[in-house]
Amino acid sequence: MSTYVITKVPSTGKWHVSHQQSGWIAPVGGPYAKRKEAITVARLLAGRQGKGRDPMTDRESYSHLHVEAALCLWEAMCEANQRGWERDPENERRKKRLKPLTGNAAAFYETWRNVGAVAMRHMAIYLADDMLKTWDSMTEAEQEELFPYDWEFAPAFLAIIQWDRWGTPVLPNTPREMAKAVLAFQRKAM
Incomplete structure (x- = not known):
């Protein structure tokens, strides 16, 4: 399972999104001026944009x-x-x-x-x-x-x-x- 983490850089006050898996962390987005923007991107990437299942990431096989x-x-x-x-x-x-x-x-x-x-x-x-x-x-x-x-x-x-x-x-x-x-x-x- 993928985890996306948001962090605020103290020197700039900007938010960044990172993709975290065991053993490594990769930056994937930012800087974002607002925390809400970073959260929205992290949720989109994680496939949890709304409540319930997300059709964007739930599919297991493709033709x-x-x-x-x-x-x-x-x-x-x-x-x-x-x-x-x-x-x-x-x-x-x-x-x-x-x-x-x-x-x-x-x-x-x-x-x-x-x-x-x-x-x-x-x-x-x-x-x-x-x-x-x-x-x-x-x-x-x-x-x-x-x-x-x-x-x-x-x-x-x-x-x-x-x-x-x-x-x-x-x-x-x-x-x-x-x-x-x-x-x-x-x-x-x-």
């Missing part, structure tokens, strides 16, 4: 397609994070000719900065089910508009998701609604 979907989504997430980093005004090595991100892309980048790569990797696993259901709700002709799956569909799926700053994704209510939103996004980008 080959689920793993592939999670990997394709993780690849799209890494690319999106890199685009944000290249435009981040706080990044000294940013590409100055590029404008900062806006909309869902900016919210995604802020979420990544707030919760870190570990939480986002778990989110890719969690969102893979929604991604597969969205793909399956499309007709064959619609799927052909989004080939290849890893370079067209996964980034378009990610672009539709709305994020709060602590990593909670907001998707349309049904896979078919998500499919329509993904197709609209893809068609607009072309």
Whole structure:
């Protein structure tokens, strides 16, 4: 079982989150100005965001397609994070000719900065089910508009998701609604 520990650094007054397992402790997030922010991130990472069981961490087995979907989504997430980093005004090595991100892309980048790569990797696993259901709700002709799956569909799926700053994704209510939103996004980008 994983344990996440929050600690306050006396010299800065900032909070940090560490992943603790027997024999080692690894820092995973921070600094956070408020204790509540650090607790929220630690709970998300530990899979205890709310009461009861957490569907993000309770699953014990995954199909080959689920793993592939999670990997394709993780690849799209890494690319999106890199685009944000290249435009981040706080990044000294940013590409100055590029404008900062806006909309869902900016919210995604802020979420990544707030919760870190570990939480986002778990989110890719969690969102893979929604991604597969969205793909399956499309007709064959619609799927052909989004080939290849890893370079067209996964980034378009990610672009539709709305994020709060602590990593909670907001998707349309049904896979078919998500499919329509993904197709609209893809068609607009072309």
